[in-house]
Amino acid sequence: MASNPVITSNKRPLGRLFSYARTQRRFIWMAITASVLNKIFDLAPPVLIGAAIDVVVKREDSIIAALGVTDVFSQLVWLAGATLLIWGLESVFQYAQAWLWRNLAQTIQHELRLDAYAHIQDLELAYFHEQSSGGLLSILNDDINQLERFLDAGADQLISVMTTALVVSAAFFILAPGVAWMAMAPIPLILWGSFKFQRLLAPRYAHVREQVGLLNGQLANNLSGIATIKSFTTEDYERARIEHVSSDYREANRKAIVLSSAFSPLIRMVIVLGFIATLVYGGHLALEGELPVGVYTVLVFMTQRLLWPLTRLGETFDLYQRAMASTNRVMDLLETPIRIDNGEQSLEPAQVAGAVHFDNITFGYPNRDPILKNFDLKIPAGATVGIVGATGSGKTTLINLLLRFYEPQSGKLSVDETDISKLDLTDLRRAIGLVSQQVFLFHGTVSDNIGYGTFDASAEEIERAATLAEADEFIAQLPQGYQTMVGERGETLSGGQRQRLSIARALLKNPPILIFDEATSAVDNDTEAAIQRSLNRVTRDRTTLIIAHRLSTVRNADFIVVLDKGGIAEQGSHDELIAANGDYARLWRVQTGDIGHLAD
Numbered sequence: 381m382a383s384n385p386v387i388t389s390n391k392r393p394l395g396r397l398f399s400y401a402r403t404q405r406r407f408i409w410m411a412i413t414a415s416v417l418n419k420i421f422d423l424a425p426p427v428l429i430g431a432a433i434d435v436v437v438k439r440e441d442s443i444i445a446a447l448g449v450t451d452v453f454s455q456l457v458w459l460a461g462a463t464l465l466i467w468g469l470e471s472v473f474q475y476a477q478a479w480l481w482r483n484l485a486q487t488i489q490h491e492l493r494l495d496a497y498a499h500i501q502d503l504e505l506a507y508f509h510e511q512s513s514g515g516l517l518s519i520l521n522d523d524i525n526q527l528e529r530f531l532d533a534g535a536d537q538l539i540s541v542m543t544t545a546l547v548v549s550a551a552f553f554i555l556a557p558g559v560a561w562m563a564m565a566p567i568p569l570i571l572w573g574s575f576k577f578q579r580l581l582a583p584r585y586a587h588v589r590e591q592v593g594l595l596n597g598q599l600a601n602n603l604s605g606i607a608t609i610k611s612f613t614t615e616d617y618e619r620a621r622i623e624h625v626s627s628d629y630r631e632a633n634r635k636a637i638v639l640s641s642a643f644s645p646l647i648r649m650v651i652v653l654g655f656i657a658t659l660v661y662g663g664h665l666a667l668e669g670e671l672p673v674g675v676y677t678v679l680v681f682m683t684q685r686l687l688w689p690l691t692r693l694g695e696t697f698d699l700y701q702r703a704m705a706s707t708n709r710v711m712d713l714l715e716t717p718i719r720i721d722n723g724e725q726s727l728e729p730a731q732v733a734g735a736v737h738f739d740n741i742t743f744g745y746p747n748r749d750p751i752l753k754n755f756d757l758k759i760p761a762g763a764t765v766g767i768v769g770a771t772g773s774g775k776t777t778l779i780n781l782l783l784r785f786y787e788p789q790s791g792k793l794s795v796d797e798t799d800i801s802k803l804d805l806t807d808l809r810r811a812i813g814l815v816s817q818q819v820f821l822f823h824g825t826v827s828d829n830i831g832y833g834t835f836d837a838s839a840e841e842i843e844r845a846a847t848l849a850e851a852d853e854f855i856a857q858l859p860q861g862y863q864t865m866v867g868e869r870g871e872t873l874s875g876g877q878r879q880r881l882s883i884a885r886a887l888l889k890n891p892p893i894l895i896f897d898e899a900t901s902a903v904d905n906d907t908e909a910a911i912q913r914s915l916n917r918v919t920r921d922r923t924t925l926i927i928a929h930r931l932s933t934v935r936n937a938d939f940i941v942v943l944d945k946g947g948i949a950e951q952g953s954h955d956e957l958i959a960a961n962g963d964y965a966r967l968w969r970v971q972t973g974d975i976g977h978l979a980d
């Protein structure tokens with residue numbers, strides 16, 4: 381499997397995320413409102429402190445007195461009540477914002493992961509051959525988790541900074557327009573710096589995400605090939621390969637860290653200038669009696685409240701940038717077009733007779749020379765066809781086309797006279813049972829694995845299918861019979877046992893078209909004979925394609941097609957092909973040990 385990184389684009393990620401999260405809009409607005417209110421109440425304490433100083437210094441002439449509370453003690457009680465109320469409300473909105481954002485993060489990551497997974501499943505098989513499964517896994521896991529992390533905390537932080545800037549600026553211009561500009565002066569510089577910083581950081585984080593995809597791809601590949609690594613004692617070699625990709629990942633992160641760590645200290649230096657200016661100039665005005673002491677106190681606290689959170693802007697932008705790099709990767713995946721169109725014509729499996737026609741098909745895998753050229757093959761409904769030929773001659777390719785895993789470049793493939801590209805894809809695949817060369821079992825019991833895809837099957841039906849596939853005997857000997865867990869990918873079973881389970885699975889599906897692709901390659905002669913018997917039984921009333929290297933498997937077929945380099949070299953029944961004395965006859969003699977004729 382190639383390990384190309386998933387292509388990422390730089391479209392506006394936040395917009396893409398919001399348009400994706402349309403269904404959550406109401407909650408997003410509620411969360412934003414809660415964040416804004418929480419911040420507003422959070423900014424009130426400096427005002428309360430200012431008001432308290434004002435009461436103590438000015439007594440009956442204080443601002444609160446102007447509201448009608450003239451007695452000094454009553455003013456303090458009034459302040460205490462206001463403080464309680466404001467802190468209470470701050471707590472309520474803090475809870476609300478945390479609850480809303482964190483739940484939103486959970487909902488969005490859940491839906492995004494499901495959508496991304498569903499979309500990946502619908503992509504054509506060729507896509508999976510181009511991408512590494514570890515890379516895809518890192519999008520489904522890591523990238524979506526980055527997004528969750530940002531929504532958990534980063535979104536609230538960004539809104540807090542913006543709210544603080546707005547509320548404090550307004551307060552400044554009302555209270556002391558003369559000093560306000562000093563506190564505000566650093567803000568444009570900080571914002572300009574932040575945008576510049578973001579621009580520089582974005583590609584570095586995109587690179588980090590790409591590297592993590594490659595690393596995961598390599599890790600997943602190695603873990604699935606662990607037996608090969610051990611048997612070839614290539615542990616050191618593989619460790620070095622992982623070290624290489626892991627170092628690249630670390631290097632990509634270092635390049636991002638160099639920038640992202642510098643941001644907060646730089647911002648702090650700009651901020652401190654604004655803070656000192658307010659402190660000194662405001663103090664001067666208060667000493668001159670031009671600024672009330674209470675207002676001066678509020679200004680100093682507010683300047684601190686306004687400017688210090690900006691130092692955290694670095695962290696927030698960091699979180700934001702990481703999340704946006706991830707968002708782009710997830711969104712690109714969701715927008716990857718599905719290249720195999722679903723046809724509209726429905727097909728009831730029960731009504732399929734099973735005639736298959738490869739009509740003048742030309743096909744080559746992407747970026748490869750054509751393997752099939754003007755290929756013609758007509759299989760009558762109900763026939764059993766053996767397909768044999770040298771390795772790489774195109775046998776499995778025929779199946780890939782019939783299942784529409786790939787589309788032919790020209791020609792028509794039809795089932796019962798209907799072009800399969802016009803058929804509903806699910807209906808087409810439901811009509812075909814495939815026992816593939818690579819058996820895949822799922823983590824679960826024997827019974828689960830036989831019933832996979834035929835979920836409404838009863839225990840009796842499952843057992844009947846197992847009997848037909850000559851699997852019941854070995855199943856009976858397993859510790860828990862049909863309820864024995866088979867392990868991940870069926871690792872606790874032998875190759876032949878796995879193969880027989882997959883045959884049982886296909887038989888249970890009872891499809892009108894049945895395909896065996898090297899189904900007897902991993903079994904001994906006795907089992908092959910047993911499978912042969914069951915084949916004779918199950919092929920009777922359906923179209924069956926049997927791909928085999930072992931010619932004894934196809935001997936009883938109605939006719940046998942011998943492929944050679946993507947074309948048909950010979951065709952006929954076993955007896956006819958033996959009589960023709962061509963490639964088939966020669967191979968038959970080799971396989972049956974009749975090597976006296978090898979010199980032919």
Ligand SMILES: Nc1ncnc2c1ncn2[C@@H]1O[C@H](COP(=O)(O)OP(=O)(O)OP(=O)(O)O)[C@@H](O)[C@H]1O
Pocket residue numbers: 509745746748751769770771772773774775776777778
């Ligand atoms: N996904 C793919 N992408 C590119 N080329 C492929 C792909 N699958 C198969 N091929 C190529 O197409 C040719 C035919 O392969 P195919 O699997 O049809 O052969 P086969 O006759 O089934 O071989 P075998 O008996 O070894 O299973 C081979 O040369 C193979 O390298």
